Amino acid sequence: MSSLVLVCPALSWTNQDKTGQRLERGKREREKEAREGERGKGERERRKEERKKQVRWERERKHMRRKSEKEEKRESKRGEREGERREREQEKEEGKRGKEEKEKEKRRASEKGKGERAYEEKVRRREGERKQKGEREREKRGKERGRVNRKREKEKREEGKREGKRRERERAREEKGKRKNKRNEKGRQEKKRAREEKRERESKKGEMGVKGERKEKRERREQKFWGASGDFWQKQWTRLHTKYEGHDQALFYLGTMLAPTLVFWGTNALLLIVDITAKPSFITSTGSNRTRTARWTRRSCARP
Incomplete structure (x- = not known):
């Protein structure tokens, strides 16, 4: 019994200690959740603001697009109304003009007879046909004249080209003939000089004899040698x-x-x-040949 009394207070204190730790841990966890909640709240607010801005931007863009479409429709309708107005005015003017023409024709018909009007119409038609025919003839003659002139100009250019080529060929032929004549003249002069020298040698040979011929040959060789x-x-x-x-x-x-x-x-x-x-090798050698200098000492030189 006494042992049980001693153990129970210890158990009670142990339980109290564990309970306090659990409460402290719970408190810390709640504080942590509160901090994270505050941070999450700020993030949520930021996302909410961004979504609001995005929605506002989309709404403004849609509004501007609708506004531009309305402006385009309004402009197109305005243009259509303006075109219709102009057409009505034109029709009104044409109607007025036509009405005036009809009135004039009616007055003219009342003033002149039917046959006279028919004759005038016939004369007017013939005059118009004659004018059109004259214009067509003039246009045709102008085209033909232009074609003939272009053909003549082309023929002149071709003739000029042919004439230039012909003159160039003639000039080249003359230059070639001059060069050929020059070469031929040089060859003829050399042949003539050779014949004259041969004739002189033959005449000297007859005059000088064998010794003179030998002397002549020697002089020619010397002249050729010395240059x-x-x-x-x-x-x-x-x-x-x-x-x-x-x-x-x-x-x-x-x-x-x-x-x-x-x-x-x-x-x-x-x-x-x-x-x-006769110079020893160590005089001109460096580095790797030092081992050979021992052979050239005074004592080694004295030995045979």
């Missing part, structure tokens, strides 16, 4: 040849002049080649 740009050297050769009376002596003279120069420059070139080939 137009070698006049100076040909003169030098001729001077030496005449001075020393023979090719051998002339060559000897040239050799005595050129030999010292050739020996001097040849010796310099040989010494330069030997100097370059």
Whole structure:
């Protein structure tokens, strides 16, 4: 019994604590729902305002569309009424004019007889037909004249083109003939000069004999060898040849002049080649050839 009395208060306090927690939790949940309700309310209000604006905009657009349609219908009706009014006025004017014409015709008929009116109508009709026929004839003659003129102009242009081409062909033919004549004249002159030279050679051959012919051939070869740009050297050769009376002596003279120069420059070139080939490799090498420098020390050079 005593144990039960001790346990019951503990149970009661535990239950009270749980109840307080549950109440606190419920309070917090209600506050949270209230806050979310406030936020949702603001969102709903915003959506409501947007829907109102959308509805108002749709209503205004529909109103403007209906207004424009009404204006178009009103304008079309106004145009139709205006057109009908103009037609009525035109019909009224035409009726008035027709009435006046009828009155005039009636007065004219009363003044003139039936046969005279018929004759005048016939004359008027013939006059109109003659005028129309004359106009048609003039139009036909104008078209024919224009066609003939265009044809004549075209023929003139074609004739001018043909004439220009013909003159161009004649000019080309003349230029070709001039060039051909020039070539032929050059060839004739060369042939004539060759014949004259041959005739001179033949005459000299008879006069000079074998030695003279050989001398002539040698002179021609020398002239062909030296050419137009070698006049100076040909003169030098001729001077030496005449001075020393023979090719051998002339060559000897040239050799005595050129030999010292050739020996001097040849010796310099040989010494330069030997100097370059005799240099050790470490003088011109760098980096990777350092290991080979040990062979060129004073002690290694002293050894055989």
